[in-house]
Amino acid sequence: MSTLAIANQYAKALLESISQPGSGATSEEALTQLEQFDSLLKSSHDLHTILLSPAVAHAQKQKVLGRLAELLGLHGFVRNFLFVVTRHRRLNLLGEIRERYQALLDETLGLLRARVSTAAPLTPEQMTALEAALSQVTGKQMRCGYEVDDTLVGGLAVRVGSTMYDGSVRGQLDSLRRRLTSEA
Template sequence: MTNTGIASRYAEALVEALIANQSANPSDDPLVILSGLNDFVAALSESRDLDLVLVSPSVSAERKRAVIAALSDRLGIHRLVRNFLFVLSDHRRLMLVREANQVAGVVLDEKLGFQRAVLTIASPLSEDEKNQIAGKLGEITGKRIRLNLELDLSLVGGVVARVGSTVYDGSVRGQLEVIGSRLAAG
């Protein structure tokens, strides 16, 4: 099994635990709890030494658990995510935490009825503009939309939305290309 497959299995198990926890504790928002995993991954990205300690075979499992517990306490990470990190560490799979984090976000979105959309923009958008675009994409797809924004100054203006494999090009660059194609065709 590939690392992607392994990370996916761990991520799916975490999401199942988050959903089960929400059933038992309705005030526990799985998205908020999962954000703790994002915080942990961000801390790893900020500290190469921390990353090396947690994946090094020369560091004892007990020491890794202590580091994970201390960092989890400092970041306010929910017990479910902390336990997930312990499981990854105990099975020597902590090097997959970044990939598991990405997969868990996607799987949780799917379980909660969200569709991810990548919105490429030429300049920053206001919250109102983001909400309007998400609303329109939601009407088109029939799902709640979670936007991921990417800045691309070559667009000149407008936006390009990618929802799954479908691309909606509302950029000035895209419109100019269409006009150019029409003029070239005669």
């Protein structure tokens, strides 16, 4: 089974359990907590080594996870999910599980995520206008992540899934160059 399929199974199981009435947590809170834990795991070499090492007993890993869950204020469902993932030696897939969880949650909520690269930082008004325009084009509510790309001369480039909307000066120049060379 591929790592994507495994990550998808875990993400789906977490989303289904969190979505149950009376779980006490929202799906968005679980996502935030997964991101928090994943970030901590990636930033601490020692923690990464302890939790992923087959030489460390599972009981020790659970103690460490339990203490971290308490310190981070993780919901019981998220804590127990991390216990299961660790027990099945899938903690190395936590990043992929989090990404699949986010994709499944977005699908459930009818959201699309976009990655926006700009030549200069956008104002909040520009971000709102861009998200409204993208929502109109896609027919879905948008959540955008923004980054400044120093290689762009001006304008912006937006990636929604596998679709790229390139309104950058560089993109326009490349398009012009292709048209000119194909006509010559």
